[in-house]
Amino acid sequence: MSNETEKEVLAADAAALHKMGYAQELSRRMHGFSNFAVSFSIICILAGGITSFQVGYSTGGAFTAIIGWIVGCTFALIVGLSMAQIASAYPTAGGLYHWSSILGGRGWGWATAWFNMLGLIFVIASVNVGVYNLFVGLVLNNIFNINTSSWGFAQQTIAVVLITGVQGLLNHFGIRTTTKLIDFSGVLIFVIAVLLTGTMLYAAPHLDFSRLITFHNFSGAPGGGIVPQSSSPYYLFLLALLYPLYTVTGFDGSAHTSEETVDARRNVPRGIINAIFWSAVFGLVMACSFVLAMPDPVKAAGDGGNVIFNLLAGLAVPTAVKDVLYVGIVLSNFLCALAGVTSTSRMVYAFARDGGLPGHKYLKQVDHKHRSPVYAIWAVVAVSIAATLYSPAFAALAAGCAMFLYISYAMPIMAGLFAEGRSWTEFGPFRLGFLSKPLALISTLGGIVIIYIGTRPPNDILDSYFIGLLAVIAVIWFGVARTRFPGPPINATEIAARAAEIVAEEQALKGAQD
Numbered sequence: 001m002s003n004e005t006e007k008e009v010l011a012a013d014a015a016a017l018h019k020m021g022y023a024q025e026l027s028r029r030m031h032g033f034s035n036f037a038v039s040f041s042i043i044c045i046l047a048g049g050i051t052s053f054q055v056g057y058s059t060g061g062a063f064t065a066i067i068g069w070i071v072g073c074t075f076a077l078i079v080g081l082s083m084a085q086i087a088s089a090y091p092t093a094g095g096l097y098h099w100s101s102i103l104g105g106r107g108w109g110w111a112t113a114w115f116n117m118l119g120l121i122f123v124i125a126s127v128n129v130g131v132y133n134l135f136v137g138l139v140l141n142n143i144f145n146i147n148t149s150s151w152g153f154a155q156q157t158i159a160v161v162l163i164t165g166v167q168g169l170l171n172h173f174g175i176r177t178t179t180k181l182i183d184f185s186g187v188l189i190f191v192i193a194v195l196l197t198g199t200m201l202y203a204a205p206h207l208d209f210s211r212l213i214t215f216h217n218f219s220g221a222p223g224g225g226i227v228p229q230s231s232s233p234y235y236l237f238l239l240a241l242l243y244p245l246y247t248v249t250g251f252d253g254s255a256h257t258s259e260e261t262v263d264a265r266r267n268v269p270r271g272i273i274n275a276i277f278w279s280a281v282f283g284l285v286m287a288c289s290f291v292l293a294m295p296d297p298v299k300a301a302g303d304g305g306n307v308i309f310n311l312l313a314g315l316a317v318p319t320a321v322k323d324v325l326y327v328g329i330v331l332s333n334f335l336c337a338l339a340g341v342t343s344t345s346r347m348v349y350a351f352a353r354d355g356g357l358p359g360h361k362y363l364k365q366v367d368h369k370h371r372s373p374v375y376a377i378w379a380v381v382a383v384s385i386a387a388t389l390y391s392p393a394f395a396a397l398a399a400g401c402a403m404f405l406y407i408s409y410a411m412p413i414m415a416g417l418f419a420e421g422r423s424w425t426e427f428g429p430f431r432l433g434f435l436s437k438p439l440a441l442i443s444t445l446g447g448i449v450i451i452y453i454g455t456r457p458p459n460d461i462l463d464s465y466f467i468g469l470l471a472v473i474a475v476i477w478f479g480v481a482r483t484r485f486p487g488p489p490i491n492a493t494e495i496a497a498r499a500a501e502i503v504a505e506e507q508a509l510k511g512a513q514d
Contacts, residue, residue: 009263013091017259020092021489021498022353023505026259026346027175027371032267034179037186039251039275042343044336045283046189046196046329047127048247050308053290056243058223058301060233061216062291064240069287072244073280079406079443080251080276081432082413084269087255088428091264094350095255096408098488101354103424104415106487111473112411113351116252118397118469119404120344121380123250124164125387126398127337132159134333137309138326153391160388167338168381171345174370175260178342185335192328193282196312199325200289203315211291216298224304228457238453245450246402247283251275252409253343256350269430344380349373354488356481368509393465400462403454410447413440 014024030038056065086099096116101109133156140146148155171178201207216222219236220229227239254271258264261271293311294300300307312322352363362375388394397404416424417440432439455463489495 006262013262013264016091016265018499018502019495020090020098021495021502022092022259023502024259025366025371025505025509026093026373028260028262029175030179030257030261030267032263032270033186034183035254035257035261035264035267035271036274037182038253038257038339038343039271040189040279041182041185041332041336041339042123042250042253043248043275043279044127044185044189044332045247045279045286046192046332047130047336048243048249049279049283049286050329051130052243052246053287054224054226054303054307055246056240056287057291057307058218058226059236059240061214061218061297061301062211063213063215064237065243065287065291066212066284068237068240069244069280069284072241073248073276073283075241075442075446076244076248076251077273077276077280078439079409079413079446080272082416082436082439082443083252083255083409084272084430085427085432085436086412086416087258087268087272088265088430089424089426091255091258091261091268091428092350092488093256093259093346094354094488095252095258095347096412097347097351097356099412100415101487102490103412103419106485107477107482108411108415109487110356110477110481110485112408113347113356114469114473115404115411116347116408117344117351119401119408120250120252120340120347121384121387122394122397122401123405124337124340124344124380124384125160125394126401127333127340128160128163128167128384129156129388129394129398131163131330131333131337132156134330135159139330142313142326143323157389161385163334163337164341164381164385167334167341168377170338171341171377172367172370172372172374174372175342178338181335182339182342185332185339188328188335189332190278190282192325192332193286195321195328196325197282197286197289199315199317199321200286200293200311203317204289204293205295207292209292211294211297212288214297216301218301222298222301224302226304226458235456238449239456241450241453242402242459244280244283245406246399248276248279249402249405250340250343252347252405253339256343256346259346265428266430269428341377341380341384344384345373345377348380349376352376355484355486366509371509392461396459396461396465399459400454400465403450403462403466406447406450410444414444414447416440417444 017024056068090099092098097109097113100112136148219227251272254268258268261267303310352360365375367374
C-alpha cells in the first residue's frame with residue numbers, strides 16, 4: 001500500500017469512527033496480519049490446545065478429542081462469521097458491548113460488557129498462572145533440573161505479579177512495540193506447533209490412524225477423574241466440546257483493536273475469521289499427532305492432565321529439540337496473555353469512554369505520548385492479578401471463562417438476528433447475505449448449549465457463580481446503571497453533540513505530539 005493510499009484509508013477509518021461519535025485517540029499502526037495475530041495469539045493452540053486436551057480425551061478417547069475439536073471449531077467459525085459481519089459495520093474498540101448496545105439497547109450492551117470483561121480477565125489470569133506452571137515444570141525442572149517441589153502459592157503469586165506487570169509495561173509504551181511482539185507471537189505459534197506436531201509424528205511407535213476415530217469411555221477413574229463417570233456417549237461428547245471451546249476463544253481481540261487497525265472494516269473481519277480457521281486447522285493436526293504418538297492410549301487417559309508433557313518427556317528425540325519446544329511453549333503462552341492484556345484494556349477503555357465503569361474519567365484517558373489507554377491497561381493488570389488470589393473462585397471462573405466469552409459473543413449476534421433489516425440497515429463491506437440469519441440463529445442456540453455444558457460436572461460449582469453473576473448484574477442495572485449509564489452515542493443527535501468534543505480531543509493529541 002502506497003503512502004498516499006494509506007493516508008486515504010486512514011482518513012476513511014477516522015471518518016467512520018467520527019460517524020459513530022468517537023475521536024481517533026488510539027494510534028492506527030496495525031495492519032491486516034497484526035490484527036489477525038492478536039486473535040491468533042489469544043487463541044494460542046499451544047495454551048488451551050495442550051492444557052485442555054485431556055478434557056477432550058478423558059471423556060470418549062480420541063473420538064471425542066478429534067471429532068469434538070472439528071465440531072467445536074466449526075461452531076466457533078460460525079460465531080466468528082456472525083461477529084465479523086457486525087465488526088465490519090461497527091469497527092470500534094468496544095466491539096461486542098458497542099454492537100449489543102446499538103442492536104439490542106443500553107441494558108443489553110451493558111450486560112454484554114460485563115460478561116465479556118469477566119471472560120477476558122480470567123483468560124489473562126488463567127494463562128499467566130499457566131505461564132508460571134509451565135515455566136517451572138518445563139524450563140526449571142526439565143532444562144535446568146531445579147527442584148521446585150517446595151514452591152507454593154507465594155512463589156506463584158510473585159511470579160504472576162512479575163509476568164503480568166511486564167505485559168502491562170509493554171502495553172503501556174504503545175502499540176508499536178506490542179504489535180511487533182504480537183506479530184512475532186503469530187509466527188512463533190505456527191513454528192512451534194509445526195515442530196511439536198512433527199516431533200510427535202517422528203517419534204510415534206507406529207502410525208495407527210484408526211485410533212483417531214476410536215471411542216473409549218474414559219470418564220471417571222479411567223480418565224484420571226477429569227470428568228465424572230457417565231454411560232452416555234452424547235453427554236460425554238458435549239463435555240468434550242469444552243476442549244475446543246476453551247481453546248478457540250478470545251478472537252474478539254481483533255474487534256477490540258479495531259481503532260488501531262488500518263482499513264478496519266475489512267481487516268478486522270479477516271482477522272477474526274483467519275484466526276479461527278488457522279487455529280482450527282493447526283490445532284486439529286496437532287491433536288491428531290498427540291493421539292498417534294501415545295505408546296498406550298488407555299494409560300494416557302489416566303495421566304490426570306499431564307498426558308502431553310508425559311508424551312513429550314518420553315519421546316526418543318534429541319534433548320535440544322525438547323528444550324526448544326519447552327521454551328517455545330512457555331513464550332507462546334506469555335505472548336498469548338500479552339495480547340489478552342491489549343484486547344481487554346481496549347475493551348475497558350471503550351466501556352469507560354461511554355461511562356460504563358467506576359472511575360471512567362481516568363480509565364478512558366489515552367496517554368498522548370504513547371497513544372495507549374494507560375489507566376485501562378494497569379486496571380486490567382491489577383484486576384487479573386487479584387483474580388488469582390482466591391483459589392476456589394479462581395479455579396471455577398478460569399474454567400468458565402470460555403462460557404462467559406461465548407455468552408458475550410452470542411448476545412450481539414442474537415440482537416442482530418432481530419435487528420437486521422429493521423433497526424440495523426447499515427452494513428460494512430463484509431456481508432454474509434442469505435447466510436446471516438441462519439448463522440446467527442446457530443450462534444444463539446449454541447450459546448445456550450455452552451451454558452449447559454459449562455455448568456455440568458466437573459464444573460457444576462460454576463452454576464452457582466453464574467446464577468450469582470446474573471443476580472448481581474440485574475441488581476446493579478436496575479438499581480444504579482439504568483439511570484446513570486448513558487451508553488454509546490446511537491442516534492444522529494447524540495453523535496452530533498460529540499462533534500466539538502471529537503475535534504478538541506484530536507487537536508489535543510496533535511498538539512502534544514507536535
